[in-house]
Amino acid sequence: MTVLSLLALLCAPAFAAPAASPAAPASVAGSVVRSKEWVIRRGASKEEEFIGDVRYQSAGTRLTADWALFRHEDRVWQARGAVFVRRETSDGTVLEARGQKAGHDLETKRGYLDPAPGEPVRFTRTAPGLAPDHGIAGRVTWNGESRVTMSAGAKVWGPRLELAADEAVYEKAKGRLALKGGRPVLRKVEGEWTTALKADEVVATELPRRIEARGRVIGWMIFRDRDKLKELAK
Numbered sequence: 001m002t003v004l005s006l007l008a009l010l011c012a013p014a015f016a017a018p019a020a021s022p023a024a025p026a027s028v029a030g031s032v033v034r035s036k037e038w039v040i041r042r043g044a045s046k047e048e049e050f051i052g053d054v055r056y057q058s059a060g061t062r063l064t065a066d067w068a069l070f071r072h073e074d075r076v077w078q079a080r081g082a083v084f085v086r087r088e089t090s091d092g093t094v095l096e097a098r099g100q101k102a103g104h105d106l107e108t109k110r111g112y113l114d115p116a117p118g119e120p121v122r123f124t125r126t127a128p129g130l131a132p133d134h135g136i137a138g139r140v141t142w143n144g145e146s147r148v149t150m151s152a153g154a155k156v157w158g159p160r161l162e163l164a165a166d167e168a169v170y171e172k173a174k175g176r177l178a179l180k181g182g183r184p185v186l187r188k189v190e191g192e193w194t195t196a197l198k199a200d201e202v203v204a205t206e207l208p209r210r211i212e213a214r215g216r217v218i219g220w221m222i223f224r225d226r227d228k229l230k231e232l233a234k
Contacts, residue, residue: 015077015104015111016058032057035068046072054079061087065102075106083113097123097140109144120153133158137168146172153182162187165202175206186211195221 036052050068057063066081080101088094097113099121104111115121120136138152147170154168166181179186179202186204187196188211200215213219 015063015102015106016056044073048072060089061085077104077106077111078102085113092128094126095123097121099140109142111142113140115139121150125158131159133160154179160188160190162189163202177204178202183216186213193221193223195219197221 033050033054033056035050035054037050039047039049039051041047041049048070050070052066054065054068055062056068063079063083063085065079065083068077068079070077078101083099083102085097085102086094087096099113100116100119101114102112113121115138120138121140123135123140124132125135126132133156135150135154135156137150137154140148140150142148149170150168151166153166155164156162156168163179163184163186164182165179165184167179169178169180170176171178183198183200184202185196185198186202188194195211197211197213197217197219199213199217199219201213203212203214204210
């Protein structure tokens with residue numbers, strides 16, 4: 001679940017209002033934007049278009065793309081072409097995501113990241129001193145930092161957790177991960193107990209730390225401490 005929660009933290013802050021023209025890049029409120037060409041369209045529907053080697057950086061988040069557009073009227077960002085987002089958190093964890101097309105609404109905080117044709121959206125999470133987690137999806141959407149959805153085929157694999165489902169939805173406030181479609185598979189590979197299961201639907205929560213599987217459930221669970229298992233069985 002950590003991977004999806006950090007994915008929400010990665011995507012939403014990656015877009016903000018343009019801070020400076022690429023002709024004279026400057027830092028404003030900790031952000032800077034650059035590109036090879038800059039086109040500004042004034043009037044009632046003001047737009048700023050950034051063309052070629054677009055680079056945006058702010059508060060530990062970096063976004064690059066081949067092209068980007070910011071519409072001032074509805075405060076919507078669009079980006080396309082080798083879209084790459086990187087964010088480093090305060091504890092040194094690095095999350096990266098790659099796609100072909102992205103959009104974000106600054107008012108609603110909703111956005112998306114789509115892949116190139118025939119390719120998935122790809123992302124990785126690397127915590128200090130640990131092996132990375134990897135993930136792919138047909139599409140990633142978010143609602144601010146509160147909810148992130150991996151759809152059209154979601155997979156995550158790494159040294160701590162593995163999952164696969166048609167759709168994976170993480171809700172930050174509830175600390176809840178729901179896997180649906182395609183007979184989801186979840187494998188937990190660290191902690192006091194490990195498990196691997198397959199079902200029609202799988203829901204995992206952080207507090208309490210719990211996994212629920214519903215509909216045609218198959219799988220196994222192993223406790224490292226057998227005495228603790230006996231206590232739970234009483």
